[in-house]
Amino acid sequence: MSEAVSALAGAQTSGMVEVSDAGLKGMITLRGDLASGAMARAVKAATGATVPGLRRIERGDSGQVAWMSPDELLLVVPYGRAGAVVEILTHELAGEFATAVDVSDARAMIRLQGPQARDVLAKICPVDFRDFAVGDIRRTRAAQIAAAIWRESDDEWRLVCFRSVAQYAWDLLVTVSRPGGEVGLYR
Template identity: 50%
Template sequence: MSEAVTALGGASSAGPVAQVEERTIQGMVTLRGTLSELAPAVEAVTGCAMSGTRGIEHAGDAAVGWMSPDELLLLVPYAQTGEIVAALEEKLAGVHHLAVDVSDARASFRLEGPGAREVLARLCPVDLSPAAFGPGDLRRTRLAQVPAAFWIDEAGAFTLVCFRSVARYAFDCLAEAASGEAVGFLA
């Protein structure tokens, strides 16, 4: 069996307003179905409470993000992804659902620094003011021309997930946006 690698080999870029770096491999499971029916299994398997609309909940090394009215993104340790999918299948027997390991189809990045909000605001049609977007919020939107989802932690760093096939484009967009001067509007 081959060893899993990130899409860009750990690429990183430091600009004057923010730094962007590719995150290490991450276990990701797309789970679709009626969210109220999925909730007990999700909590049992991940330890995370269900997130609300456009939210993300964390518990230890797992997280559950709301992606749409019938879709969740589960973040788990990469090495445990297969076990997580199997446990979900067992707990959801008889419940209409779809649980798929999408770990190798996704790339993820970390964006941090005093201008991180501004960098994303340059690329995404989302209100990123602190009053409108804070820890526990998740947005599924477009980053320039590609679909992406992102959230922010308590320290102000963003995690962004996109398709692996557009990882280079997403990274280059983030790095270019971080290379500009600060406007200071979202500070």
């Protein structure tokens, strides 16, 4: 059996911000009634987090849970736990109209860190970043590709995309984070 490798194989670079491969992450797409008690219990059992509100991401003791749409969540857990988390969700949601799918190997995650990370993302994403708080998430585009972005802390962000376009996303972020391209809107 081959060993799992992240799409960007640990790449990292510096420019206006630090851009780095976030490494292998367990990612589970969970669909169902986000308002149901069973969903809340399943998410809590799997991650320790609560079901997030609209366009928010919540952190628990064993993972994060991101709102993706009115009936969809993305759970981010350690890569080696993804299969076990799907089993927990399947067990907790037995009898409910819900699905849990391990999409870890179909996604890539890129970390951006630095005070100008928002400037870098503003160059490629059609998002109003003025009131984008820590814990906010958006599904959007990064230039020509589908992506989800969220704010981890004041100076740290995550971008998730399909693994098949990870190199494009990487090259794009490296290009727009080169010094000299400050947008200057968020100082």
